[in-house]
Amino acid sequence: MSDEKVLITEEQIFKKAKEIGAEITEDFQGKDIILVGILKGSVMWMADLMKRIDLDLAIDFMAISSYGDEKQSSGVVKIIKDIDIAIEDKDVIIVEDIVDSGTTLAYLKSYLKNMNPKSISICTLLDKPEGRKTLVDIDYKGFEVDDVFIVGYGLDYAQKYRNLPYIKEL
Numbered sequence: 271m272s273d274e275k276v277l278i279t280e281e282q283i284f285k286k287a288k289e290i291g292a293e294i295t296e297d298f299q300g301k302d303i304i305l306v307g308i309l310k311g312s313v314m315w316m317a318d319l320m321k322r323i324d325l326d327l328a329i330d331f332m333a334i335s336s337y338g339d340e341k342q343s344s345g346v347v348k349i350i351k352d353i354d355i356a357i358e359d360k361d362v363i364i365v366e367d368i369v370d371s372g373t374t375l376a377y378l379k380s381y382l383k384n385m386n387p388k389s390i391s392i393c394t395l396l397d398k399p400e401g402r403k404t405l406v407d408i409d410y411k412g413f414e415v416d417d418v419f420i421v422g423y424g425l426d427y428a429q430k431y432r433n434l435p436y437i438k439e440l
């Protein structure tokens with residue numbers, strides 16, 4: 271690919287999915303896990319990651335928005351689609367594309383906690399630590415990135431670029 275703004279290639283992501291998938295497989299032996307993907311950004315990561323987890327598992331999705339079409343988080347989290355399956359006494363792994371301010375995940379974690387799961391872990395493909403405003407514990411992290419706006423592999427700008435198989439700086 272001759273795009274000079276590519277930050278993370280498809281190959282690097284596949285390798286990471288294998289590594290994190292193996293870690294989760296080891297950490298959750300004998301557990302009843304539900305992967306909760308956060309739409310829409312996590313779709314590609316969710317698909318590649320779950321293929322690498324060698325356990326019986328269930329998946330669900332939530333849609334949450336704090337961005338609109340802006341590059342800066344509005345700080346307001348809105349649930350657009352809730353989970354459908356019961357998570358009480360289950361081990362939940364939230365699968366996110368990127369953690370920036372942390373607002374979305376902090377909100378989501380406390381929201382899901384009210385449903386009494388056995389545990390909640392967080393798995394994100396990308397982490398932008400410089401953007402953090404709210405502390406969140408990330409259990410599984412793919413790559414740290416600088417505070418630049420990135421798109422591709424599920425991540426969008428104004429709903430575009432999600433279909434790129436790699437991650438690039440906008």
Ligand code: IMP
Nearest residue numbers: 311343369370371372373374419420425
């Ligand atoms: P937070 O609440 O600020 O942590 O926002 C996290 C959400 O913002 C992610 O799930 C993404 O949807 C979006 N986001 C943050 N940074 C970027 C970026 O660089 N590109 C695309 N989306 C981003």
Ligand code: MG
Nearest residue numbers: 308309311367
């Ligand atoms: Mg998102």
